[in-house]
Amino acid sequence: MESFQRVTGIAAPLMRINVDTDQIIPTLFLGGTDAKGYGKHLFHHWRYREDGSPNPDFLLNQAPYDGSEVLLADRNFGCGSSRERAPKALREFGFRAVIAPSFGGIFFNNCYRNGIVPVELPIEDVQDIAREVEASAGKGKVTVDLEAQAVTSPSGRRYVFTAPGTLRDMLLQGVDEIELTLGKRAEIEAFRGRDRARRPWAY
């Protein structure tokens, strides 16, 4: 699994509420059994016009935001469908972090398994960072440091966040979660033996 420690990059202020995973990647582009090929369809209906040409009004089609690594968003980012292609599409585009006041729970977990850190900060803080970015015409870079659990704005203002310990460790080290769990095989087998005696109908 891809690891993440820190990123310093262009930040795109896409300050919308309830951005659902259908908007992040529409159902139409979920085809295939592969783990890749979704970045070009990120925010498809916002990013392209009906004739397929890029929509010049959409933030991520404008320099320097077309090279963004950090996304700033409003409440409930990634709500809706469980599709893991949503963080995959964000990652393929180049994003390494999303900063928002809250996230859809399934999306939140999926991010950690795709090299993206979802950072929760109060809305006022996200808005402050967005204002700074906009004031610099997007040139001011934002740092997200998972090790220190801190975000630094273009002017150097520091915001502290908390990431769930288990997921944080996993992402920092880029560990293979399945290998990690299989390391507990004896515990799992012992549990299943006890549980099967108590709840045979579950097996």
Next chain:
Amino acid sequence: MPSRSPSPVGEGRGEGRTFFDKVWDDHVIAKLGDDAALLQIDRLVLHELSGSQAVTALAKAGRKPMSREQVFTVIEHLISTKPGRGPTDSPSPSGPIMIEATRKASREWGFHFIDYDDPRQGIAHVVAPEQGIAFPGATLVCCDSHTSTVGGVGALAWGIGASEAEHVLATQTLAQSKPKALRVTFDGRLREGVYAKDMILALIGRIGAQGGIGYATEFAGAAVASLPIEGRLTICNMAIEFQSKYGFVPPDDSTIEYLANRAFSPKGAAWDEAVRYWRTLATDEGAAFDQEVTIDCDALAPQVTWGTSPQHVTSIDGIVPRPSDSGEEKALGYMRLEPGTPLLGLAIDVAYIGSCTNARLSDLRAAAAVLKGRKVKAGVQAVCVPGSTPVKHAAEAEGLDLVFKEAGFEWHESACGFCGSIGDNRFSDLRVVSTTNRNFEGRQGPKTRTHLASPATVAASAIAGCIADARKR
């Protein structure tokens, strides 16, 4: 309400334990730090849209499933809804590859496999309770956000990503952060013509589409206790629409009666043993919740959405409100609606009855009662996609298919199709009144404007050609 993603919860919230505490504790294999636990997963349900990704990734990594008896596959997302469909018929160009990959892996690995032509086939969350795959106190996961549906039979069920599904395949476990506890109490008694769908929409209208972030939600109260299981499934289906990953009704007599003699339910002495255990799972008197919400159902009217989030909802005799934030403003622009417009009388292009929310037998009966002897308004496309093949067959045995067809409804095979605009199963630039769960931008097709409502409201609207109140006939 506080809005945090998965977060730890303190021990000893009160005397006694909640249903959630009991089921969680009974599945903890190991504690992982202070915020999470490795949980035993009793049932993994796969479908071809995301299940195909999980099985492909597992094979690529050279791994094998750990416990195939606990894995169930249903073909339902990408398969065509057309009568007479073939094994790989799909409205999506990539459908056949994904269906085949899922079918091949399921057969090779020996999962319980419910193919497109199996008499048990249907939308996974309709099939799981119907076949007894879901049961009280089970941990059940599926790559679909509406997996919480089966919380309606007292399962602890939630939607996961494809990587998490791969992890479950390989280990039959999943690491999860323990959420906080929310109890929603629906007091009182539903009036005639008001349904489970109206209850859950009213709740989301009250607490908002983010109201349940970081919570597991127990649905309780007199109105829930008196709901048939199918209504409970409808309520739990939409837990994710207020961002509660988990939604459930702890098991009671109705649950046990519903599950008796289902295909995968335990039988004989094993059944008695299971029932004894299930009866211990109800929330203890005095157990505390981190948050409580109460909804009075005595005064509840049918609900209908006007915007692009399920929280954009009002009573059917309500009006489109003045926007209170940028999200609502954007929603009104997308929906092409002006503040002050009454919902009643708003012209529609399509009436859709289907999905894991509202396409079970009781839903089709409620719609058919409205449609009987009447005709869909000229110019309105009316579509019914039963939630499962058993639902379709049961409806046909009662003659409901004839009621639908004679009224002018299309009558399809069961699949997800039009709910999430799978491939060509989509509407284009139309206004739809729909029994589904999401009115997001583009959810049922490009520029398509979805109004969520109960099956009775959708049926009445199909007849009237505009949003209509089924109680006024």
